[in-house]
Amino acid sequence: DAKTTQPNSMESNEEEPVHLPCNHSTISGTDYIHWYRQLPSQGPEYVIHGLTSNVNNRMASLAIAEDRKSSTLILHRATLRDAAVYYCILRDRGSTLGRLYFGRGTQLTVWP
Amino acid sequence: NAGVTQTPKFQVLKTGQSMTLQCAQDMNHEYMSWYRQDPGMGLRLIHYSVGAGITDQGEVPNGYNVSRSTTEDFPLRLLSAAPSQTSVYFCASSYGQGGTDTQYFGPGTRLTVL
Numbered sequence: 001d002a003k004t005t006q007p008n009s010m011e012s013n014e015e016e017p018v019h020l021p022c023n024h025s026t027i028s029g030t031d032y033i034h035w036y037r038q039l040p041s042q043g044p045e046y047v048i049h050g051l052t053s054n055v056n057n058r059m060a061s062l063a064i065a066e067d068r069k070s071s072t073l074i075l076h077r078a079t080l081r082d083a084a085v086y087y088c089i090l091r092d093r094g095s096t097l098g099r100l101y102f103g104r105g106t107q108l109t110v111w112p
Numbered sequence: 113n114a115g116v117t118q119t120p121k122f123q124v125l126k127t128g129q130s131m132t133l134q135c136a137q138d139m140n141h142e143y144m145s146w147y148r149q150d151p152g153m154g155l156r157l158i159h160y161s162v163g164a165g166i167t168d169q170g171e172v173p174n175g176y177n178v179s180r181s182t183t184e185d186f187p188l189r190l191l192s193a194a195p196s197q198t199s200v201y202f203c204a205s206s207y208g209q210g211g212t213d214t215q216y217f218g219p220g221t222r223l224t225v226l
Contacts, residue, residue, distance in 0.1 A: 041220075102154030
């Protein structure tokens with residue numbers, strides 16, 4: 001699976017939108033972009049994934065650049081509960097390996 | 113559904129002791145895996161299983177054994193604990209192994225080896 005690059009940390013105020021960037025310049029045409037997050041003292045949890053088009057779910061939105069070399073996870077209104085480490089992970093559509101490659105992710109701090 | 117459960121939540125061992133970390137899932141998932149997470153780091157894969165009776169090594173398998181006798185359970189055995197195995201251990205499961213499969217993680221077991 002190709003590598004991703006994320007900022008080490010970001011900060012936001014409560015109820016403001018948060019845009020978490022991820023660069024993946026070596027992405028292949030069959031790589032899906034996944035986001036997971038890890039709340040303090042918990043296991044990672046799935047947030048969202050997409051291939052080419054922007055995606056929305058109840059947790060977040062995923063905006064994917066036209067050339068797919070970068071993407072942005074958007075939290076529309078940050079809450080204190082969104083303080084977590086966010087991981088951007090690429091997975092090949094045809095992958096049979098099952099594993100997720102976790103980098104260090106982005107530590108998001110949300111201020112009240 | 114309880115999802116993925118892990119026991120114990122906390123464990124302290126002395127060097128050389130052995131123990132088994134338990135993991136169970138009630139979602140009928142074929143794929144299960146064990147990761148470890150050291151402070152300030154991402155997760156690293158220890159072992160995984162693509163179905164009952166089938167297991168394979170991940171990137172950091174030394175010092176650990178696994179078996180998968182049922183779809184539901186995937187225990188991780190530490191053969192002779194070492195301080196380097198002090199870490200947080202997470203079990204995960206998913207329906208399949210494909211690039212679109214969502215993985216579900218347990219709450220973790222925090223292990224300290226003295």
